[in-house]
Amino acid sequence: MIKKLSSYKKGQPLIKNAYMSYALFGLFLALMPLFGYLGIIKSSYVTIIASVIYYSIAALGLNVLLGWTGLISLGTAGFMGLAAYISAYITYNMHLPFEIALVTAVVVSTLLGVLVGYISLRIEGIYLAIATLAVAEILRKTFEVFDPFTGGASGKPISYPTLFFFYKYSRADLKIFETLLYLILVLFLIAVMILVHNLMKGQVGRALNALRGSEAAAQAMGINLLKYRLFAFGFASATASLAGVLYVHYNRYTNPDRWLLALSLNLVAAIIIGGVRNIYGTILGVFIVVATKDMVLAQIPYFANNPNFALMFNGILIILIILYYPYGLIRIGADLKKLVVKIKEKF
Amino acid sequence: MSTFMQLFLRSLETGSIYALAALGIIIVFRTSNITHFAQGALGTFNTFVVAILFTNYRFPLWAAILAGILSAFVMGLMVDYFIIRRAKKIAPIAKQIITLGMVLVIVGVTAISFGLDPFILPKLFPKGDVMIAGASISINGLFNIGFGLVLMGILFVILQKTKWGLAVRTTASNEFTARLMGVPTRNVTMIAWALAGVLGVLAGVMYAPLNRVDAGMLDYVQISALVACVLGGFQSFHGPIIGAYILAIAKNLMSFYWSDVWAEQLVLIAVLIFIIFRPNGIIGRKIVKKV
Numbered sequence: 202m203i204k205k206l207s208s209y210k211k212g213q214p215l216i217k218n219a220y221m222s223y224a225l226f227g228l229f230l231a232l233m234p235l236f237g238y239l240g241i242i243k244s245s246y247v248t249i250i251a252s253v254i255y256y257s258i259a260a261l262g263l264n265v266l267l268g269w270t271g272l273i274s275l276g277t278a279g280f281m282g283l284a285a286y287i288s289a290y291i292t293y294n295m296h297l298p299f300e301i302a303l304v305t306a307v308v309v310s311t312l313l314g315v316l317v318g319y320i321s322l323r324i325e326g327i328y329l330a331i332a333t334l335a336v337a338e339i340l341r342k343t344f345e346v347f348d349p350f351t352g353g354a355s356g357k358p359i360s361y362p363t364l365f366f367f368y369k370y371s372r373a374d375l376k377i378f379e380t381l382l383y384l385i386l387v388l389f390l391i392a393v394m395i396l397v398h399n400l401m402k403g404q405v406g407r408a409l410n411a412l413r414g415s416e417a418a419a420q421a422m423g424i425n426l427l428k429y430r431l432f433a434f435g436f437a438s439a440t441a442s443l444a445g446v447l448y449v450h451y452n453r454y455t456n457p458d459r460w461l462l463a464l465s466l467n468l469v470a471a472i473i474i475g476g477v478r479n480i481y482g483t484i485l486g487v488f489i490v491v492a493t494k495d496m497v498l499a500q501i502p503y504f505a506n507n508p509n510f511a512l513m514f515n516g517i518l519i520i521l522i523i524l525y526y527p528y529g530l531i532r533i534g535a536d537l538k539k540l541v542v543k544i545k546e547k548f
Numbered sequence: 549m550s551t552f553m554q555l556f557l558r559s560l561e562t563g564s565i566y567a568l569a570a571l572g573i574i575i576v577f578r579t580s581n582i583t584h585f586a587q588g589a590l591g592t593f594n595t596f597v598v599a600i601l602f603t604n605y606r607f608p609l610w611a612a613i614l615a616g617i618l619s620a621f622v623m624g625l626m627v628d629y630f631i632i633r634r635a636k637k638i639a640p641i642a643k644q645i646i647t648l649g650m651v652l653v654i655v656g657v658t659a660i661s662f663g664l665d666p667f668i669l670p671k672l673f674p675k676g677d678v679m680i681a682g683a684s685i686s687i688n689g690l691f692n693i694g695f696g697l698v699l700m701g702i703l704f705v706i707l708q709k710t711k712w713g714l715a716v717r718t719t720a721s722n723e724f725t726a727r728l729m730g731v732p733t734r735n736v737t738m739i740a741w742a743l744a745g746v747l748g749v750l751a752g753v754m755y756a757p758l759n760r761v762d763a764g765m766l767d768y769v770q771i772s773a774l775v776a777c778v779l780g781g782f783q784s785f786h787g788p789i790i791g792a793y794i795l796a797i798a799k800n801l802m803s804f805y806w807s808d809v810w811a812e813q814l815v816l817i818a819v820l821i822f823i824i825f826r827p828n829g830i831i832g833r834k835i836v837k838k839v
Contacts (some may be wrong), residue, residue, distance in 0.1 A: 273644055320820060324827045328782075330583065330644060331774045335820060338771050339813045346809045462767065463655075466648050473645060513656025519649030523642050524634050 219398055227391035230254065234380050247383065249492050251451055254386045255444045257487045260468045261397050261480065262440025267469065268477035269401060270433040271413035272321065273330040275465045276314075277441045279337035282344055282460030284310045284442030285449035286351050292362035292450070299362035299450065307442045314438020318431045337465060344457040356456030359449065382451050389447060393440055394480050400436075401478070409433060467491070470515045473522055476529025485531050490515055550682030555800050557685045557693070562758075563796035564696025569751040569766070569773035570780075570788040571700060572744035577782055578720035579733075579740040580632055582643045586650040588770025590627075591748030592763065593658045594620040598753055599667035599761040609672060616749045624745030628738040659763060669756035692754050699750070700789060707785060716740065772796075779819050781829025790830060795819070 230250065237244040263277050284306040291302035317336055321329050344351045351357055361378040363369050364385075400406055408429050411419035420426055449455045467490050475486020494511035522529060569587055576584040598616035601607040607615065627650065635643055671688040678690055707713035718726040719736045727733045751773075752766055759765055773788075776795050780787030795815065803811035823829070 271641060273641055275648075320824055323824050324778075328778050328823065328827070330585075331778050332820060332823070334771060335775055335778075335816045339816050342812050461764075466652060469645060469648060470652065473649075509656045509659035511656075513653050513660065516649045516652030516654075516656060519652065520631060520646055523638065523646055523649070524631075527638075527642075 220395060223391050223394050223398070226394075227387055230387045230390070231384055234383055246496060249495050251383055251386055253484070253488050253492050254390045255447045255451065256468065256471070256491050257484045258390055258393050258447065259441045259444035260471050260483045260487050261393050262437040263468055264472050264477065264479075264483050265397060265401070265409070266433045266437040267472055268479075269406060269409040269413065270430070272430075272433065273469070274317075274333040274434070274437060275330055275462060275469075276317065276333035276337040276340075277437070277468050278460040278462065278464035279340035280310045280314060280438045280441040281445035281448065281464070282455070282457070283313070283340055284445035285455045285460075286344060286357070288446040289357055289359045289449045289455060290350060293357075293359035296363075299364050302362065303443070303446050306446050307439055310442035310445070311435050311439040314441075315431050315435045317438070318434025321434065322427060322430055334462070337460075337462065341457060341460055344460060351457070354457060356454060358454050360453060362450055382447075386447050386451060389443060393443070397480055405429070405432065467515065470519050472529075474515070474518050474530055476531035477527075479529065479531050482529050482531030486529065489518075489530070551804070552801075553681045553683035554685075555804055556797065557680065557683055557689065559797040559800040560693045560793070561685075561689045561754075562800070563793035564693050565751045565754050565769060566772045566776055566792035566796055567700065567789045568696055568747045568754070569769050570776040570792045571703065571785070572747035572751075573773055573777055574782065574785055574788045575716070575740045575747075576744045577777070578785070579716060579723075580628075580737045581640060581723075582632065582647060583774070584744060585644065585647040585770070585774075586627075586654055587744060587748050587773065588766035589651045589654040589658070590620065590623060590745050591752040591769070592761075592766045593654050594623065594745065594749035595669070595752030595756055595761055595765065596658055596662045596667070598749070599669050599756070600662060602669065603667055609670065613672075613753055616753065617746050620745035620749040621742045624742030625738055627745075628741040632737065632741065633734070655763060664763065666760045666762035669753065669761050671757040688757070696754075704785070712736075712739075775816065775819055777829075778823055779829055781831045783828060784831045787829055787831035794830075 233242070233247050233250050236242045237247040259277055259281055263274065266272055266274055287309055288299075288302035288306035291297050291305060292299055313336075317333060320332055324332060345354055347353075361375075361382070364378070364381060401409070408419070408424045411422065411424055412426065412429055416426060448459075468487075471486035471490040472483055473486070474489055475484065476482025526532075569591065573584045573587050576582060576587075594616045597619045598612045601612040601615050602609055631646060631650070635646055671686070673686070673688040673691055676687040677684045678687060680690075705713075707716060715726070715731045715733075715736050718729065718731050719733045723733050726736075748766075751769055752761075755766065755769055772795055773792065776791035777788040778791070779795060780789065780791030782788075798818070799811055799815045802814060806814075
C-alpha cells in the first residue's frame with residue numbers, strides 16, 4: 202500500500218481506479234445527513250445536496266444524448282414530470298410499494314422516449330429540439346389539465362412510500378424515511394455514474410462518438426444508426442424518469458410548475474457549464490446551476506434579494522463557455538495548473 | 549355558421565401573433581442558421597419596456613410601443629454584435645445552445661429590471677366591435693389581423709423587390725458565396741436580428757391585452773411559432789406564416805368543437821405525426837446532406 206502511494210506521480214489522478222473514486226464519492230455524499238446531524242454543515246444543505254443528486258441523475262442521461270450523441274433534447278423536464286406523476290399515483294393513490302412504482306414509471310417514460318427517438322430519425326438537427334419541446338409542452342399541458350391523475354395546477358401532495366415491499370411509513374419514522382430516501386438517491390446516482398462510465402468507455406460509447414463525428418461514415422463502418430439513436434433517447438429518458446420518481450418521493454410534492462422548459466434548459470446549462478462528455482463535470486455543472494444559488498449566493502445579501510441573478514449568471518456562463526471554453530469548468534483545475542507551471546518557467 | 553366565423557376570426561388574430569413571431573425566427577434562421585429560441589424571451593423583455601413606460605411613466609400607448617420597438621431593434625443589434633458574430637465558427641448545435649443561454653440571460657435581466665409583478669397593457673383600440681358575416685370582432689382584433697397581414701406583405705415586397713431583400717435572400721441561400729459577391733452579410737445578419745426583435749415585441753404587444761404582461765407571457769407564443777416553422781418548413785419565408793395560421797385555426801376549432809382540455813395536445817401530436825411523413829414541412833425542400 203505504501204509502495205503504491207509512493208509510486209504516485211505528479212499529474213496522475215489521485216485515485217486511479219474509476220470505480221473506487223465513484224464509491225468514495227458516494228460514501229462522501231452518503232455521510233451528508235450525518236454531517237448535518239452533527240452540525241458540520243447546515244441541515245438545510247442536505248436537502249439542497251439531494252436536489253443536486255436527482256438533477257445530476259437526469260443530467261448524466263442527458264449528457265449521453267447531448268454530449269456523446271450530439272442531439273439536443275428539451276424534453277427532460279417533461280419526462281421527469283411524467284415519471285413523477287405516474288409513480289406518485291401508484292404509491293399514493295394505489296398504495297403499492299415504491300419499487301413497483303419506480304419500475305412502472307421508468308418503463309413507461311422510457312418507451313415514450315424511444316418513440317421520440319424514432320421520430321428523431323425522420324427529422325434532422327434543428328427540428329429535433331423543437332419536436333422535443335413540443336413533446337414537453339404536450340406533457341406539461343396534460344399535467345395541468347388532467348386533474349384526477351395529477352391534481353391539476355394546485356399540485357399533488359403525497360406521503361413517503363412503502364419501501365422494500367414491507368416497510369410502511371408512519372409519522373414516527375419521518376427522520377428514518379428521509380434519510381433512507383436520501384441514501385437511495387445516492388445509491389442511484391453512483392449506479393448511474395458507473396453505468397454511464399462503462400457504457401461510454403465501451404462499444405456503445407465508441408459507436409456514439411463515431412455517429413456524432415459523421416453519421417454517414419459511422420454507418421459505412423456498420424454502425425446501426427437506428428439502434429444507437431433509440432438507445433441514446435431511451436437512456437436519457439430512463440434517467441430523467443428515474444430522477445423524476447426520486448424527486449417526487451423525496452419532496453413528497455409535485456405540481457406542473459416544476460416541469461417547465463426552464464428546468465430542461467437548466468439541465469442543458471449544467472452539462473455545458475460543467476463539461477460535456479464528462480461524468481464529474483456533469484455533477485459539477487448541476488452543483489453550479491442548482492446549488493450555488495442557495496448555498497453560496499444566498500450568503501451575500503445583494504444576491505439573496507435578487508435570486509434571478511443566478512439565472513442570468515448561468516446564461517452568461519453558457520454563452521461564454523460555448524464560445525471560449527468548450528470543455529467546461531471541470532477542466533479549469535488542470536488548466537490553471539498548466540498556467541501556473543508556464544508562469545513559473547518564465548521566471 | 550356565425551360561431552364558426554367567430555372562431556375563425558379569433559384564430560386569425562392569434563394566428564397573426566404566432567406568424568409575426570415565426571417570421572422573426574425564420575428570418576434569423578435563414579440569415580445566420582440559428583434556431584432562435586430566445587425570440588419569446590426578447591419579446592417579453594421589450595413588452596415589459598412598453599408596459600413600464602405606459603404604466604409608470606404615463607407615456608401614451610403609441611409612444612410606449614414606438615419606444616419598445618426601438619429598444620427591441622437596439623437589443624437585436626446588440627445580440628448580434630456581442631454574441632452571434634463571435635459564434636460563426638462553432639457547430640450548429642452549439643449555436644442553438646447559445647440561444648438557449650440567451651433565454652436564461654434575458655429572463656434573468658427581465659426579472660431584475662422590471663420585478664416579478666405582472667402588468668396590464670390595454671388594447672390599442674379599447675372599444676368597439678364590428679360585425680362580419682354574423683360574427684362580432686373587436687376593432688382591436690380586426691386591427692391586429694390587418695396590421696399583421698399588411699406588415700408581412702410589406703416585408704415580402706421588401707424581400708422580393710428591393711436590393712436589401714435580395715441581399716437577405718442571397719445570404720440565406722449561401723452566406724459564403726454572398727460575401728464573395730460583395731453582399732455585406734454582416735450587416736444583413738445584424739438587421740435580421742434587429743428585425744426579429746421588432747417582430748417579437750409587436751407579437752408581445754398584440755398578445756398582452758389577451759393575457760397580461762408577465763415573465764412567461766410569450767412562452768406559448770414562442771412554442772407555437774417554432775412549431776409553426778417546423779410545420780411550414782424552415783426552407784421558405786412564407787411557409788412558417790402559413791403554418792402559424794393553420795396552427796391557430798386548428799387549435800381554436802378543436803377546442804370549441806371537440807375538447808377544450810385536449811385540443812392543444814392533440815394539435816401538437818398531429819404536427820409531430822405530420823413531420824414524420826413530411827419532415828421538411830408543408831413548403832419544404834429536402835435539405836441535401838453532404839458527406
